[in-house]
Amino acid sequence: MREAFKKIQKSPAYSGLILFLAALLLYFALQFIQEPGAFFTIRTYRSFAGLFKNYAPLILVTMGQALLMLMGIIDISIGMQLSFANVLAVMLPEWTGMPIAAAWALTLCASVLLNTVNGLIVSYMRIPPLLAGYAMIYIVKGINLAIRSAPGGKVPAEINLFYDKMWGGVLPTSVIILTLCYLGWAFLARTPLMRHVYAVGGSERNAFATGIDSARTKVKMYALAGLLTGIGGLCYTAAYSTGNPITGEIYGLQSISACILGGISLAGGWGTMSCALFGIGFQVLIQTAVPRIFSMLPGNYNTYWHNLASDAIILIGLIGTIFAVRAQRTTLVAGLKKQIKGGGAKDER
DSSP: OHHHHHHHHHSTTHHHHHHHHHHHHHHHHHHHHHOGGGTTSHHHHHHHHHHHHHHHHHHHHHHHHHHHHTTTOOOTTHHHHHHHHHHHHHHHHHHHOOOHHHHHHHHHHHHHHHHHHHHHHHHHSOOOHHHHHHHHHHHHHHHHHHHOSSSBOOOOHHHHHHHHOEETTTEEHHHHHHHHHHHHHHHHTTSHHHHHHHHHHHOHHHHHHTTOOHHHHHHHHHHHHHHHHHHHHHHHHHHHSSBOSSTTTTHHHHHHHHHHHHTOOTTSSOOOHHHHHHHHHHHHHHHHHHHHHHHTSSSOOOHHHHHHHHHHHHHHHHHHHHHHOHHHHHHHHHHHHHHHHOTTGGGGO
16 A cells, blocks of 8 residues: 555656545535535535536547647647637538538547647747747637637537436436547557657657657647547537637636646656646636635625636646646746747757
8 A cells, every 4th residue: 555655656647636636625525515415415426427518628628738748748729729629510510511420520620630730830840839829829719700700509409418418327428528538548658659759758859869750749649639629629519509719718728737737747758648637627626616615705706706716726736736746846947948949948958
């Protein structure tokens, strides 16, 4: 047991795990305080399971962001790309009359293609990831607004009902989707591609010296991140039955903070998908718990106070993670330089 605990302490996900467990304890403590009579009923479980339905798009975007951050790349446009998949999935059937399944398959392909183009720009044109991502935000936003200028559109009710379904009365569809995506990561983690990813994230120059095509590796991970983002866009479409051209913009920054909270190094080469999941789990639980805390206080507090308190707690978590985890602390400055200057910054330190 002691050896197992030491192993966990040394893992990249340790800090994220601690934050996640603390937030989970807070969430259920508030649930018990507010509804003690119903705490040990199915109602508590279904309330918790409902979080997956609402936040599955953000979780999937964070998983996509994690794939890039393992190489020392951040993509602040990834949230806007989710909105691209969302509006395209809504409008394709309306424009063409094609079946929903075909339209959504094309949407996934378009999402992969869009992010692959972003990867080509970063990898072969040597544009720093932060600058490329900043430009892509406005490019993709323009495309989204051209597809649909305002929120709206129609999605068949059957899709929303399918997404809301609890399989066997206990397992939400969103959890099944997230589990399948995580299993995909588990398979990917055992392939040579992921060894190349960690090598590029650790030192792109050294990776190139060993014969690894770093540019090709980056493009492949951008494509996989696009696939996860596209799935997230479809989940958003199914959950809310509408298209919104700009709703995912904030997801970019939220996914980056979640990955750092979970223990992924901003400079790359350190972390796992579990880091991303623990980090986004912490964010979601805090953002859910804070309004409940305010509801127990005397007086009226609007959502601005909720956002201020939850964001302050997340900021404290970020600072704590950076200073508590040596791998984060020693690579933070190098990671920031890498985003601004490009791939070689880390090797110059």
